[in-house]
Amino acid sequence: DTGVSQNPRHKITKRGQNVTFRCDPISEHNRLYWYRQTLGQGPEFLTYFQNEAQLEKSRLLSDRFSAERPKGSFSTLEIQRTEQGDSAMYLCASKASQTGELFFGEGSRLTVL
Amino acid sequence: AQSVTQPDIHITVSEGASLELRCNYSYGATPYLFWYVQSPGQGLQLLLKYFSGDTLVQGIKGFEAEFKRSQSSFNLRKPSVHWSDAAEYFCAVGDFNNAGNMLTFGGGTRLMVKP
Numbered sequence: 001d002t003g004v005s006q007n008p009r010h011k012i013t014k015r016g017q018n019v020t021f022r023c024d025p026i027s028e029h030n031r032l033y034w035y036r037q038t039l040g041q042g043p044e045f046l047t048y049f050q051n052e053a054q055l056e057k058s059r060l061l062s063d064r065f066s067a068e069r070p071k072g073s074f075s076t077l078e079i080q081r082t083e084q085g086d087s088a089m090y091l092c093a094s095k096a097s098q099t100g101e102l103f104f105g106e107g108s109r110l111t112v113l
Numbered sequence: 114a115q116s117v118t119q120p121d122i123h124i125t126v127s128e129g130a131s132l133e134l135r136c137n138y139s140y141g142a143t144p145y146l147f148w149y150v151q152s153p154g155q156g157l158q159l160l161l162k163y164f165s166g167d168t169l170v171q172g173i174k175g176f177e178a179e180f181k182r183s184q185s186s187f188n189l190r191k192p193s194v195h196w197s198d199a200a201e202y203f204c205a206v207g208d209f210n211n212a213g214n215m216l217t218f219g220g221g222t223r224l225m226v227k228p
Binding site: 042 | 117119122145149154155156157158159162164203205214215216217218219220221
């Protein structure tokens with residue numbers, strides 16, 4: 001499968017725990033995006049990488065959130081000290097160029113108890 | 114700041130009937146517009162996009178959309194709906210003035226198809 005891959009697909013955690021999600025983009029895509037989608041809403045932009053550089057972060061990305069793309073390939077999104085409000089689907093997407101099509105992964109669903 | 118409004122949260126149509134999903138956007142310049150579809154538990158799939166040129170855009174699965182600048186709209190249409198079209202549909206506007214050109218999505222319209 002050469003699409004965008006995300007894991008884990010589902011994560012249930014207790015409030016206060018840390019969680020990490022991984023995204024493997026399409027191999028030739030240098031641009032990688034993280035979005036968050038809550039129930040009944042459209043996706044909201046969180047952050048964007050071009051190669052290994054994190055070029056933009058939304059104000060939605062609080063200090064408890066950190067994202068990396070160390071070698072310009074896969075990316076991780078870590079949430080520290082999770083809160084119930086963090087419960088959402090975390091979507092990763094990638095594309096090859098500024099005007100290229102954005103390809104989404106199937107998402108990682110987080111439930112914080 | 115750009116924004117997208119999808120006025121209809123839910124729409125139910127009969128199989129074989131025509132479909133129109135509404136999308137209104139707010140953007141300061143010429144918008145780049147998209148429609149995505151999301152099936153339950155799945156990621157988003159691009160149906161079609163408008164960058165420039167012909168205002169009637171053809172997409173996959175028999176969908177089309179028309180860009181109307183005067184109405185700030187980009188409505189999605191399909192002449193005959195199939196049961197497999199039941200899903201959530203998202204309209205989005207792209208900010209290509211920003212190098213990252215991240216998308217701003219509407220709240221979505223959930224389509225249900227009656228047999």
